Amino acid sequence: MEPQAEPLASAKKSIPVVKSEAVVVRFSGDSGDGMQLTGMQFSDAAAYFGNDLCTFPEYPAEIRAPIGTLAGVSGFQVQFGSSEISTPGDNYDVLVAMNAAALKGDIKRLKPGGIIVTNSAGFDKKNLKLAEYADGINPLEDGSLSDYRVINLDITKLTRETLKGSGLSTKEVERAKNMFVLGLIFWMFDRNLEYTINFLNEKFAKKPEIAAANVKTLQAGWNYGDTTELFTNRFAVEAAKLAPGTYRNITGNHAVAIGLIAAAEQAGLELFLGSYPITPASDILHELSKYKSNNVRTFQAEDEIAGICSAIGASYAGKLAVTTTSGPGVSLKAEAMGLALMLEIPLVIVNVQRGGPSTGLPTKTEQADLMQALYGRHGEAPLPVIAASSPADCFNAVYEASKLAIEHMTPVICLSDGYVANGSEPWKFPSVEDLPEIKQHFLQPEDLNGEKYEPYKRDEFLVRPWVKPGTPKLEHRIGGLEKKDVTGNVSYDAANHQHMVRTRQAKVDRIADVIPEQTVDNGRVGAKLCILGWGSTYGTIKTAMYQLLNEGYDVAHVHLRHLNPFPKNLGELLHSFDQVVIPEINNGQLMHLIRSKYMIPAIGYHKTMGLPFTTDEIKQKVYELIRK
Amino acid sequence: MEPQAEPLASAKKSIPVVKSEAVVVRFSGDSGDGMQLTGMQFSDAAAYFGNDLCTFPEYPAEIRAPIGTLAGVSGFQVQFGSSEISTPGDNYDVLVAMNAAALKGDIKRLKPGGIIVTNSAGFDKKNLKLAEYADGINPLEDGSLSDYRVINLDITKLTRETLKGSGLSTKEVERAKNMFVLGLIFWMFDRNLEYTINFLNEKFAKKPEIAAANVKTLQAGWNYGDTTELFTNRFAVEAAKLAPGTYRNITGNHAVAIGLIAAAEQAGLELFLGSYPITPASDILHELSKYKSNNVRTFQAEDEIAGICSAIGASYAGKLAVTTTSGPGVSLKAEAMGLALMLEIPLVIVNVQRGGPSTGLPTKTEQADLMQALYGRHGEAPLPVIAASSPADCFNAVYEASKLAIEHMTPVICLSDGYVANGSEPWKFPSVEDLPEIKQHFLQPEDLNGEKYEPYKRDEFLVRPWVKPGTPKLEHRIGGLEKKDVTGNVSYDAANHQHMVRTRQAKVDRIADVIPEQTVDNGRVGAKLCILGWGSTYGTIKTAMYQLLNEGYDVAHVHLRHLNPFPKNLGELLHSFDQVVIPEINNGQLMHLIRSKYMIPAIGYHKTMGLPFTTDEIKQKVYELIRK
Amino acid sequence: METTVLPLPQLTAKDFASDQDVKWCPGCGDYSILKQVQTVFPDLPVRKEDYVFISGIGCSSRFSYYMDTYGMHSIHGRAAAIASGVKASNPNLSVWLISGDGDSLAIGGNHFIHLMRRNFDINYLMFNNQIYGLTKGQYSPTSEHGKVTKSTPYGTVEAPFIPVELALGAKATFVARAMDRDVRHQQAMIRRAYEHKGTSFLEIYQNCPVFNDGAFEIFTEKDTKPESTIFIEHGQPLVFGANKDKGIALDGLKPIVVDLNTNGHTVNDLWIHDERDKTKANLLARMLDDSEFGAHFPRAFGVFYVEDRACYEDEMTAQLDAIRSKKGKTPLQQILSGDKTWEIK
Amino acid sequence: METTVLPLPQLTAKDFASDQDVKWCPGCGDYSILKQVQTVFPDLPVRKEDYVFISGIGCSSRFSYYMDTYGMHSIHGRAAAIASGVKASNPNLSVWLISGDGDSLAIGGNHFIHLMRRNFDINYLMFNNQIYGLTKGQYSPTSEHGKVTKSTPYGTVEAPFIPVELALGAKATFVARAMDRDVRHQQAMIRRAYEHKGTSFLEIYQNCPVFNDGAFEIFTEKDTKPESTIFIEHGQPLVFGANKDKGIALDGLKPIVVDLNTNGHTVNDLWIHDERDKTKANLLARMLDDSEFGAHFPRAFGVFYVEDRACYEDEMTAQLDAIRSKKGKTPLQQILSGDKTWEIK
Ligand SMILES: Cc1ncc(C[n+]2csc(CCOP(=O)(O)OP(=O)(O)O)c2C)c(N)n1
Numbered sequence A, B: 001m002e003p004q005a006e007p008l009a010s011a012k013k014s015i016p017v018v019k020s021e022a023v024v025v026r027f028s029g030d031s032g033d034g035m036q037l038t039g040m041q042f043s044d045a046a047a048y049f050g051n052d053l054c055t056f057p058e059y060p061a062e063i064r065a066p067i068g069t070l071a072g073v074s075g076f077q078v079q080f081g082s083s084e085i086s087t088p089g090d091n092y093d094v095l096v097a098m099n100a101a102a103l104k105g106d107i108k109r110l111k112p113g114g115i116i117v118t119n120s121a122g123f124d125k126k127n128l129k130l131a132e133y134a135d136g137i138n139p140l141e142d143g144s145l146s147d148y149r150v151i152n153l154d155i156t157k158l159t160r161e162t163l164k165g166s167g168l169s170t171k172e173v174e175r176a177k178n179m180f181v182l183g184l185i186f187w188m189f190d191r192n193l194e195y196t197i198n199f200l201n202e203k204f205a206k207k208p209e210i211a212a213a214n215v216k217t218l219q220a221g222w223n224y225g226d227t228t229e230l231f232t233n234r235f236a237v238e239a240a241k242l243a244p245g246t247y248r249n250i251t252g253n254h255a256v257a258i259g260l261i262a263a264a265e266q267a268g269l270e271l272f273l274g275s276y277p278i279t280p281a282s283d284i285l286h287e288l289s290k291y292k293s294n295n296v297r298t299f300q301a302e303d304e305i306a307g308i309c310s311a312i313g314a315s316y317a318g319k320l321a322v323t324t325t326s327g328p329g330v331s332l333k334a335e336a337m338g339l340a341l342m343l344e345i346p347l348v349i350v351n352v353q354r355g356g357p358s359t360g361l362p363t364k365t366e367q368a369d370l371m372q373a374l375y376g377r378h379g380e381a382p383l384p385v386i387a388a389s390s391p392a393d394c395f396n397a398v399y400e401a402s403k404l405a406i407e408h409m410t411p412v413i414c415l416s417d418g419y420v421a422n423g424s425e426p427w428k429f430p431s432v433e434d435l436p437e438i439k440q441h442f443l444q445p446e447d448l449n450g451e452k453y454e455p456y457k458r459d460e461f462l463v464r465p466w467v468k469p470g471t472p473k474l475e476h477r478i479g480g481l482e483k484k485d486v487t488g489n490v491s492y493d494a495a496n497h498q499h500m501v502r503t504r505q506a507k508v509d510r511i512a513d514v515i516p517e518q519t520v521d522n523g524r525v526g527a528k529l530c531i532l533g534w535g536s537t538y539g540t541i542k543t544a545m546y547q548l549l550n551e552g553y554d555v556a557h558v559h560l561r562h563l564n565p566f567p568k569n570l571g572e573l574l575h576s577f578d579q580v581v582i583p584e585i586n587n588g589q590l591m592h593l594i595r596s597k598y599m600i601p602a603i604g605y606h607k608t609m610g611l612p613f614t615t616d617e618i619k620q621k622v623y624e625l626i627r628k
Numbered sequence C, D: 001m002e003t004t005v006l007p008l009p010q011l012t013a014k015d016f017a018s019d020q021d022v023k024w025c026p027g028c029g030d031y032s033i034l035k036q037v038q039t040v041f042p043d044l045p046v047r048k049e050d051y052v053f054i055s056g057i058g059c060s061s062r063f064s065y066y067m068d069t070y071g072m073h074s075i076h077g078r079a080a081a082i083a084s085g086v087k088a089s090n091p092n093l094s095v096w097l098i099s100g101d102g103d104s105l106a107i108g109g110n111h112f113i114h115l116m117r118r119n120f121d122i123n124y125l126m127f128n129n130q131i132y133g134l135t136k137g138q139y140s141p142t143s144e145h146g147k148v149t150k151s152t153p154y155g156t157v158e159a160p161f162i163p164v165e166l167a168l169g170a171k172a173t174f175v176a177r178a179m180d181r182d183v184r185h186q187q188a189m190i191r192r193a194y195e196h197k198g199t200s201f202l203e204i205y206q207n208c209p210v211f212n213d214g215a216f217e218i219f220t221e222k223d224t225k226p227e228s229t230i231f232i233e234h235g236q237p238l239v240f241g242a243n244k245d246k247g248i249a250l251d252g253l254k255p256i257v258v259d260l261n262t263n264g265h266t267v268n269d270l271w272i273h274d275e276r277d278k279t280k281a282n283l284l285a286r287m288l289d290d291s292e293f294g295a296h297f298p299r300a301f302g303v304f305y306v307e308d309r310a311c312y313e314d315e316m317t318a319q320l321d322a323i324r325s326k327k328g329k330t331p332l333q334q335i336l337s338g339d340k341t342w343e344i345k
């Protein structure tokens, strides 16, 4: 946020308003302080105002870690701006710290000269101790924050005063304090409160007194900023010059849910979800369970195995069948995936990756299930694999996964992760007419015109027909034992087995004929260095690229949506670069695939901290590898 | 079997005896004809006599496929000789065909001029029809066998006559007919009956009349050969010049069982097996369940997950814990493997691979679970992987797996397959003194001399101490959530997670410091072509090598026991060759690993027919790749 | 189901035999069950194309290949979960689940109990041969305590489940038992299973001549059957014995065997079977030859228990319909746009 | 267990508290259970180092981290299988299994029923909050029919298990129920669970104030508790109510609520609780406020059922010992050589 002093029209009092292209704000507090909601509201309002943005919620694995402790800190980070925004930002301009633990945990990544808004009530002896500050040490007093602009208010008290006589319980009053902060920050960025006031009135429609209290507190926060001399200036972040159109905000998990609904409807099918709750995938189940009016069947199974098996049954019965989970669940579904692959029926398997191995870090992000997606089953069991690169892109990814599953009669694995699943961004959602067609046909006796029905007779893409039980004259049996091609009968014949193993591989390989060739996202073919990414690293690499290109580096960004099969031209494209570096939130899984498939000595860049890369990390790696 | 006419001392009548270096006999008949037992007896007797040999039993997936059908054919092939034998042989010299289906199925691989012994009773109308011979066609009569020496006898009738008045039921008499064949074949190879007579008397100790009848039939078969003019000559296969010592016959599954018992005893531990039956691994459970007198605890769990989880509990409680299964079971155990890896406790996971994917070909062999062994779990979950190269080698493989698991506190995957598991060979078994030492120590409070006990404090190999519940003062908690190194407490710290992910990888990588460097099995370092193999392809490649080297080809054979980590010098060694070809019973899994790790454009040679390679297939591939 | 009201073509048992040859061992009890199912089906008001067989893995589970209907031979233990997905997706189908004692109660135990609880309208035939057949003879969760098998050369050390008792404990709404050798009764039970709306659990004692021969002999063989079995019928007294002169009465909560020829016992003193009484069903389930109640008791065959409870798929469909008719279908475009959008000019 | 005869150091509840801070939500019922276990343990004749806690995944399963004993926080649903391996390997250990309703009865259902059947001497505490807590509020297999949760915005369409009934159906040898709020009774139940030789299944009603607050209010709150609960004790009549003036009697096989103040009903007419009677235990299990028996019934707390049956690990050990003492240990060399060897000179 390089301030360019230039006064703007403002509210009551005229404090100079500084224009900024992009600002990063982090709301940080105890799990109980409602920072997630506050951050969401601020982001939605910013999006509504026309900024581009990217959010990054971070919360502890415990439902409610002990109040005031470092383990209990819940943070919500948002970067919003007047130009394209693809990451939540490495460092923030403004840090809201509701208690000592929040400050201690997050001060690290506040920009020098950045603004800190603290709630003094959260810095009493008890809180300082819980935040593990040495005895007698209070960061607000020991000058350790002298590099920053600290605005320390007793927000708790201010809120109490605001709501005095409101008749609300102390607990309810206590809860409202995040609205005071929100109001203050809105003022700081010269935003009006309309969006949030509407939100509050809707949310508490049934409890008008609560709604009123929250609105009142929100306004109090705004007015407080406006009337006090706290701030020497305010900030203006103009609307972004985004492509014209209608936008909405969306998280990755939400995008998965509606992407599946869209795919089902475009294919003329009903949707069936067989799932077992697991962080961070559960929200997909929650969201889909709301669409009963669109005949979406959600089945909360007794475990992950039943989740995928019920979906296999649903697919067999003619539904667009899906199972959603995270790593541990995928491990349990391995055997059933093999069955679906043998049956050659459509099935979408969504893996919202999290920190592993084992239970690992359930609420943190990671990209370490790629190899499992490709090889995590016994026998030669190839499946198409697709990855989502941003919250909104989850829609496209899962839509394409459904299309491939249906049109190629195969299970398809769609990889998301905690970062894109919980993060949100403005989305210029498509209009129904623009959605790609999905071809789907249940074989009917008439289609055979006299010929014998052969369950495993294949078309030019080696795809067998989909037959729904209940269709007269097409009764047949399928199963997990090796089967004779064409007839689908059980066969122990040696030559047939080899033929089938190779056919199942070829069937997946042929999908490369229908997916688009790989393009360069940014930079030039044949550049000195190619940054090859996949999945959720997209935004970070993209942001780094802009800067690197501006700095005059000869780099290019290639980002993979298709992990299996790879686009036909990928090898050729990659060979055009002098060097290829592959940043991944794992120990080098895509690197492994690229090296073995194309004999390219790709360089890995690995981070496994349960966090996305920062733009700076990517840039540093590039500096290390390339000279101007 | 190139006959070298040279009469030998023989029995009653003197028929010339032809000496042969190696002979392949295949016993083939209906599942009910007892060919497995016949073949086993013949092999054991040959081994006992001093031949080297290699066997290959093949039976249908059904318990009893319909009598007389092709699906019902059960075959047992053995190659025995006076020189080293490493494969059951590509083609056979003698085919015993008890019915039409057996002949039809197996005639393909009989050598030109080979001998066929048939039971005419198995070639009646009904049997010919079941064998799917065209109406009126009988191979014994239509001259189609003119290239072979056919000895067609009504063995059923001959047996009945032999046992007339024995008081046995027709069913029992019917069952004895395989002994007639066995006797005849024994005569053919100038063997005496002592070994089998002892066997029969032991086996039917409780039913002397059955024993007597079988012995009588066996002798009748021998005498029949000796008295009739059927054969123009007999064959002598002298004892092999094997390394001096005491030998026994052993199958791969049996070798796994006693290898585990040996490892446990050498480590001073008791053995615990948690397993769920599955073909072709069940025999390990069966065998181990016999050793109660050695405190071997076998737990037949409710499913594979409980199998491995009970083993995890046993390991935690201080046993050498093992779980045995095949592909589908490994798929189900994936999640629990991740837990064991996080807990860093010893655990041996034996996968007797079979034809996949899904239920696939349960009774056929395959090597297609290698990638799963390396990557079949969510998250970064590295585990050591070891493979057995022959039936007897299963002992060494599982012994080393146990040693690594205990000494490095990690789960270890040991790969076998249906071919080595059911095949057998003579084994110069070790004497207890020669078994490698296995270091094992349960940490005691005294060991700490005052220091605080830290569950995840590591030694130079990054190995943490093993503590048995019940040990005073060392109470501690472990689990599947990411943990702080050293203390083992739950930790969501970003840096710690990366440290632990890398530490778990490094821990496996360091095992490369204790395993032997890779040597060339045969041929020279730097040869034009290297045949790189792993697991059960050993014998076939070895045999092909001998012949290729004799033929003057500049080839070398490198065979991997360690698939993860690879021996330290492997890359260097492989780079010394002009070309590397990797024959595998899969679609190129080791090839994939070698290419990505060492950037060597290794060539794959893939067969997925549920059958091992033949020596000839390997040789042909080499001819194709290299000129003299 | 609307499909049941339209006239159906008259089919025969043959129409339900697939073209695959049956590959069970000679004398296997599975043959009888296949035969009875094929015999009963032509009389059921179901279109041939609406039958679906879902089986797991095991000798018994090969069943699906032999029926000329829709069928899936799936993976070990998971048939119940797959069948649930089929039924939830298309309630019109007549879904039949074929599974062995190991497939159902060992690896499949979890899906088994949850299916009973959820009460999908699925007909569950469990072939109980008290052994793992396909893997060549290891003990199963129904093998008797002490059983010597390939995996227990010195006998098992665990108590078996009583499948009927477990099903009841898991809230099954229909529980019955039959045997391979009594074909008439077996056919009746298959019919009853079909007629029940909800998950119908039918345990069928099935002899495995190869690995567990004679396990049920005393129940199936002419000479021992009358004294060691009792066929229960709703509303009828519990009478058994060659001369129907033995019965079972309740002494408080304990069953006792009474001899109708001695001290004036009459049929009126006997326990009258009531399919609707879960407590009695429980007693019958636990009433074994070596039962906790001491004395030798005959083994019960027939319908133990029936309960009317809504099926999962019906409640699910009702919920969909109710909400759809209330709200109407949400247009896809509206789902895509959500409720908060803004324009960028 | 020999460890029980040697003198033990006198420990206090504190000795069983680990150094990790407890991270349950304020007001979570789990705190009470942790407290009661730590309170009861010092009195049990077990060495501290012999206690082992095995838990699955869920809020409840974090329990293991808070006990200063040996413990494993394992994976979701598998604690029973892991605990079985521990106990089979070292019968001397006092193994405690901590699990939630989802961990035990959803993903862990199969291991649950098999543990009951095998009867390892393990103490199983199931925290039933009728919700998935850790994943933030989806329904569980014990959530009441129609329950609205994150994953069922319009209510569930499936009948819940009655954990006690399921355990009985799976052949549990000890089944009891307690609640977080009644600490004395809970302590007594924990003690009884410990004392029973065999798998002791103790269901503990546990309030989740965040996602399922008040699920058990009527049983735990002073004003409603007396009328809606009944505490069963072996040999005692089934009496309940604020003034102990209500009771439960058996009308044939059906329980009925009787008012001891009206038409001459006396305590002698009431059903006397018998822990050894599985039929009665079954009735008590099914006796819910909305039970099949119609009338409003109080919810039973206490020990439903106790049965003496050999434990898996004891039978296993006995088998090992018997065979070893008969045959003697086979020397390793003999195992390596087998029974058929030959010499090559
Ligand atoms: C995942 C998996 N585990 C184990 C097996 C091996 N297996 C096949 S069938 C079976 C049990 C068969 O017994 P049962 O279910 O009673 O059927 P039956 O053969 O007796 O009819 C087993 C253990 C398998 N096919 N898949």
Ligand SMILES: Cc1ncc(C[n+]2csc(CCOP(=O)(O)OP(=O)(O)O)c2C)c(N)n1
Residues within 6 Å of the ligand: A276, A277, A278, A279, A304, A328, A329, A332, A359, D057, D058, D059, D060, D061, D076, D099, D100, D101, D102, D103, D104, D127, D129, D131, D132, D133, D134, D135, D140
């Ligand atoms: C294999 C696997 N599937 C799903 C999950 C997600 N998960 C964790 S705990 C839990 C259920 C928690 O409910 P419960 O067992 O009742 O315990 P509670 O939190 O209510 O105490 C689920 C679904 C997981 N951790 N692992």
Ligand code: SF4
Residues within 6 Å of the ligand: B063, B064, C023, C024, C025, C027, C028, C029, C030, C059, C060, C129, C133, C134, C207, C208, C209, C210, C211
């Ligand atoms: S093994 Fe037994 S159950 Fe299987 S087919 Fe043969 S007889 Fe039937």
Ligand code: SF4
Residues within 6 Å of the ligand: A063, A064, D023, D024, D025, D027, D028, D029, D030, D059, D060, D129, D133, D134, D207, D208, D209, D210, D211
């Ligand atoms: S979510 Fe519920 S069960 Fe979990 S800790 Fe919080 S209150 Fe307890």
Ligand SMILES: [Mg+2]
Residues within 6 Å of the ligand: C058, C100, C101, C102, C127, C128, C129, C130, C131, C132, C133, C140
């Ligand atoms: Mg069975």
Ligand SMILES: [Mg+2]
Residues within 6 Å of the ligand: D058, D100, D101, D102, D127, D128, D129, D130, D131, D132, D133, D140
């Ligand atoms: Mg719960």
